[in-house]
Amino acid sequence: MKNTLTVISIMTFAFLLYNCTGTKKATAAAPVLSTWNSNVQTVIMANCSPCHIPVKGGNKKAYDNYANTKSDIDEIIRRIELNPTDRGFMPFKHPKLSDSTIAVFKQWKTDGLIEN
Numbered sequence: 001m002k003n004t005l006t007v008i009s010i011m012t013f014a015f016l017l018y019n020c021t022g023t024k025k026a027t028a029a030a031p032v033l034s035t036w037n038s039n040v041q042t043v044i045m046a047n048c049s050p051c052h053i054p055v056k057g058g059n060k061k062a063y064d065n066y067a068n069t070k071s072d073i074d075e076i077i078r079r080i081e082l083n084p085t086d087r088g089f090m091p092f093k094h095p096k097l098s099d100s101t102i103a104v105f106k107q108w109k110t111d112g113l114i115e116n
């Protein structure tokens with residue numbers, strides 16, 4: 001009798017634990033997509049300035065706005081992945097961007113080039 005009770009208690013406890021785990025999985029947060037406003041803008045302001053930022057005196061194509069960045073994203077990714085000695089490399093006359101910074105542009109493209 002004592003053994004049966006112990007077995008039932010253990011099984012009840014195991015059942016509760018199993019259920020708790022299941023609940024957590026079901027309510028897991030949806031992945032957050034990257035956007036121009038939250039992810040890309042700050043990277044451009046930090047790395048493509050002043051040349052591509054008109055308010056900072058840049059006279060190259062403006063990438064301080066969503067529309068231009070979106071339409072040129074393939075060319076932007078192509079150029080930042082070149083080697084600094086290659087013709088067309090960006091950021092011009094600067095060290096190559098880190099992998100994680102390059103990944104911000106790629107992830108934005110993968111997520112669908114969202115503005116906000």
Ligand code: HEC
Pocket residue numbers: 044047048049050051052060061072075076079080088089090091092093094097
């Ligand atoms: C020190 C100045 C400077 C910086 C910083 C710089 N660029 Fe440029 N960029 C230039 C110049 C000069 C050109 C024009 C010559 C050329 O096309 O290679 C240019 C052209 C470009 C073009 C082609 C634009 C067109 O008209 O088709 C792209 C794309 C570009 N840059 C991307 C970037 C990105 C992205 C960054 C930041 C990660 C960056 N650049 C940082 C100077 C700069």
